[in-house]
Amino acid sequence: ENKSPAPSGGSTTLAAYRPTTTMNAKKHKGTPEDPFVIGMSQCNLGEPWRAQMNDDVRKAAEKQPQLKVVFKDAQNDSMVQRSQFEEFVDQGVDVILISPKESAPLTEPVAKAHRAGIPVIVLSLALLKDEYTTFIGADNVKIGQEAGKWVAETLAGKGTVVELKGLMTSVPAQERHRGFLEGLDLRNHPDIKVVFDADMQWLEPNARREMESALATNPRIDVVYAHNDPGAHGAYLAAKQVGREKQMKFVGIDALPQEGISYVKDGILSVTFQYPTGGTEAIATALRVLAGESVPKKITLPTRLFAANTIAGGGTAVQ
Amino acid sequence: MQRQVHSRMPIRETVASLLEAKQISKSFGPNPALRDISFDVRPGEVHVLAGENGAGKSTLLDILSGIHTEFHGEIRVGGVVRRFRHPKDALRAGVAMVHQELSLIGSLSVSDNLFLGRERTGRFGLVDARRQTHEARALLRELDLDDVSEDELLERLPMSTQQLVEIARALAAKANVLLLDEPTSALREPEVLHLFDRIDALRRQGKGIVYVSHKMDEIYRLADRITVLRDGMLVGTKAASELPANELVRWMVGRELSSGKRANAVRRNVALKVEHLHIGGGGLPKADGRLAVDDVSFELRSGEILGLSGLRGSGASDILHAIFGDRSGRAAGIVCLPGRHDDKGEARIDLARDETSPAVAIRRGIMLLTNDRKGKGLVLDMDSNENASLASLPRYSSGGILRAGLETSAVTRAFLQLGLKGQIAAPVRLLSGGNQQKVVLAKCLLTEPQILLLDEPTRGVDVGAKTEIHALLAECAGRGMAIVLVTSELPELLRLADRILVLHRGRCTAEFTRSEATHEKIVHAAFGRGPLQGGPRCSTPGRRVVR
């Protein structure tokens, strides 16, 4: 996975406005006969969350007859993604949506395209420079903090925690970890202990394996915090095997309908924090760009908390 | 070996032949290997197929046994036209074959090899291991291989034993027609005689046998009829009695051959001293922990050809390998290379301690020709050129970069010397067995060794080439090369060797000079029944156990 926060070096506000694209850069009329072409480069489709993002884009675009979206997936390889991006530029699409695997390798190509007047909307992972039209993404640190807070509250300041981390060489995992510790605030909660943590690389089988070890080495576990819902699910199955699933609460992140949400429905997870894909917003923004309107440099998406009782109501917003 | 006349079924022209080949033609890509050959085998006869290397004998047998499926002409089995799609079909039709290049599987046990494709099965079609073991023992006993355990991995057996296993398997097929392609190329006399008895028995049972060989005495010992091929064409077929040896040779080679003992070598300085050589048995089960080679000592003078003789598994090959530095870990003893006029001081190598390897040996001027050309001699994917030059590449390269000109010229010269005709640049795997052997020999000679260790140097080589090679070896010795010769052919041994050491179960039982040596004496000593006269001079008592 590679979901990530706002650009670290981006001092842009909603007010900040820069003319994005000049009309003559447009290759198509934007009529149902000759629709605008939007190129979408997804870093991989192996992760359900990214498949979801593509679906959201697709759904949103289907409502617009004057839009046509071309999807490419980069097989989780920065180099492939880079050349796909270049292909989009060569083939002259009207807007490029890109959900990058890596910041560094794509910063330059994106900047080049942007200078050439091609609108580029960056999704979920910020680039090193801010030479792009706009960035849309959620804040992993914030989400981590929320999860941390929730755990601290539920434990009422006392208890043992297991953290199952995502691939720790990836920015989102690092941020979800950092945020979590901040939210947990161990300094003020001396009786909360993280008794076991391991890198399960976003993978359910690994999560289950690590959880089994955690259970074997810790007689008492109160909360399991996993960096994604499948991880939490794997942990739950491990606990269920030894009949201890009732003794602990499971917290996940992402809240995809077929994963987190349905796990919460089944009472497997106590809560899951939504990590919005921004697919819908991307199309909306693209339309405004094509219409020549101004768009904010950065759109930060809010997260929502889903618990058994709040699912029906579409979860509760966290601010 | 002695030619005794013995009862044979009279060849009745009337009987229908068991196996009949009509106008067989076969070509590999552009070059033809056989041009309409007709050939048949009748009940109760041994039909010898003779010809030079590359004449097409093996190709013909491969066609008859269903290995080559694309060819022109027809095959009749018992009068019925058959076209084999797979060796299995041939086996079913009652045609079994012993292949020139062994077709056994090293990683399987002896008994598994014997019954491969014809497993003995019991209930629910499961393999009946006990029964197989039982029958395997019987089969091995028939060829008196009692010293071989049927569950030994085949690859751990010496060459000759492997060939006997292959023969045993063909016999076990109980086929009507038996195709034997140079079955004795690695066998010692006792086994050969034993095999011949079995063949006579089969002949009496009215089976048909096709026998390919380059050994004249074998041909005349067995043949009822002889067919000769040359360059893929039929020279003729005659009853053995009507085809005298010199005539046969002319049919094969197209000219007379001069043969005769070589003149005694002029004794020169000692080139190689082997002292108290011991080689561990490599844990063979039936050898009750005895050593493969037990305290053998001898010395060899440059210009001399020393023959090593002994029964199967007597350790001859092991000795050669040990001298060549290829038994490190198993061998102990001293190999000593006294200083030569062109060379700095003498080298004493303690096999147990000093780091030895073939590479080092070659640099010291020693070279070995192994008796397993396919397994240890050739790199089958390379062409003859590259194979021949492999051991002497440093000579044809400067600074690690090859000088193709030097290489090809040297190799071509060697090939001419060996009378190796035809596809020089073809992959060796496509050469006929005998020609492959010549390539290996060329490789050895190109290293210009002072000491040449030969294990079955003329294995599968035709009569013409054989005399050429003999002459060549004599000439090398004349030029001062010291040669150790291990061969299963006593005539060859008697013709070439100045001295002969006889081994029995790894111990040296007798030593003869050329003048003393006779057929009987050697066989006698080989069986370990003390010397007839002139006591064993080399065997010293007291063994050291070596791991």
Added chain:
Amino acid sequence: MTFHRLLSSPMVRAMLALVGMLLLGTLLHADGAFFHWATHRDMLRQISVCGIIACGMTLVVITGGIDLSVSSVLASSAVGFSLLTIHLQANPWLAIVLVLLAGALVGSITGVLVGRFAIQPFVVTLAAMVLLRGLAKRLSGGQKISTYVAASDRNVELPRIFELIDARVLGDEIAIVTVILFVCVAVSAFLLRRTRLGRYFYATGGNIEAARLSGVPVMRTLVLAYALSGLFAAVAGICQAAQEQQGDPETSVGYELQAIAIVVIGGTNLSGGRGGMGLTLAGALTIGYLQKILSINAVGEASRLMLTGIIIVCAVLLQRRK
């Protein structure tokens, strides 16, 4: 003397490595965790799926081949099984039969390409690996097949077969999947030791030309080897689905390498003609314990990888022929 002979037996050497691993476990026992049966039970469960694949892999390797497609066959089977049972509510046993047949079929196709058309196993199965991963995604529509039904945005019941396979037996002390593993090992061991086909596997791998000359139906033998590998992969797929309670098209990426590792660390040689199930079982346990020990000690990712590498080398050095 006899000791030396003993050491020269591959099985003994495989055991050496395993024992070494156990010793390591007793050293790094993570305050006693290693001495609880639970730990070993979990280890067995974790290694089961890879072990099951390794059974088929062993057969293929003995014929001198290699099968990279197993992980994808596994994924497609997992998806197919979940689709049939969860979404189409098919009879579970019927579903199992269908999936197993499919696995065997796919295997035999690669087998034909290897045996009949003499393409290198590596290429064929690599292609199959890619192709079938695609198929898994196509089948699942890129989504995990779980109790959640996107169409109706509802959760359906999880068929009982899933819990059944994911359950434990013998007083809750051994996982069903582990039992399945042992059954697979037993079956293939029997195949190799007692049947004609087993002999043919060894012969084909040892020297295919000689085998052909001896009348071994080389082609059929190869086809069967790959078919069995596919079959075992399908079994593994069903187990995986049951354990994940869903059919994930992304599951078990890279398991083929693990399976091969298991086979070779056991001591079976990739050049074919040698080896056996005993070795593979030993290899599976060695790897399983290695992972478990590192996991219960919560070793960090980087060190975990480095240790794994080092330990594998040591294990193999330990068991190499003197």
Added chain:
Amino acid sequence: MTFHRLLSSPMVRAMLALVGMLLLGTLLHADGAFFHWATHRDMLRQISVCGIIACGMTLVVITGGIDLSVSSVLASSAVGFSLLTIHLQANPWLAIVLVLLAGALVGSITGVLVGRFAIQPFVVTLAAMVLLRGLAKRLSGGQKISTYVAASDRNVELPRIFELIDARVLGDEIAIVTVILFVCVAVSAFLLRRTRLGRYFYATGGNIEAARLSGVPVMRTLVLAYALSGLFAAVAGICQAAQEQQGDPETSVGYELQAIAIVVIGGTNLSGGRGGMGLTLAGALTIGYLQKILSINAVGEASRLMLTGIIIVCAVLLQRRK
């Protein structure tokens, strides 16, 4: 007849596959994109890194071995290079030399384990693969080594060497990395064709026993083969870092399989003793075009995988010996 003879040459058959791929391209040209040089230029750039690895892989495969560690050597080199140049601001040329030496060293260690201790290449290099991936993570402290410095939360300058390697030459028409690829191919081709070592590679792979008995320094030969493979992997690592403008410990996972695929699709046999660089180059282009064609036509993931599998099989069927 001569035609038949022609077809029997592996090189010709490798070309067949490549030509087939080009034809496919002219069919699926994605409204003309396939006819722009830019497309081919990008394809070449994309395949360069894998191609460079494939050079070393070819040498190893010819000696009858296999090297799975390349992708991890690549990653560690990329990380090491970035660390030296970006964070430690070392002299780029010095850094290059150091990284290359390290790569060769690592390679020769695996080589020794294969040659001297006679462990199966597959196991050794698998272990090395895992170990070195861990090393890459350890080196990088689990971070991508880019111009962003976490410690000071600032962005430093990107050393010029990066743009230099990532640039294009010949009127901007060919990427430097591609040039590097061609150089690597040329070097290894020369090695195989014209040098004694090359001959020893073939001999060792063809029949190690015969080679040994012919005085070939088998062990040294093997060590050198793996050392070279490590060296090429390091070269690839530097190229990768330059293109990604960072050292990513997770980069190029699975490239080893791609490299092997390139080698075998070229027609080199994994059993060793045969093959050559020409074949590998052809194989690289075949794979490169396959990926490019599917990419410019924006084929969906599932179908892309399935097509890849099918086309690879076809390509190999096309070139198999009649």
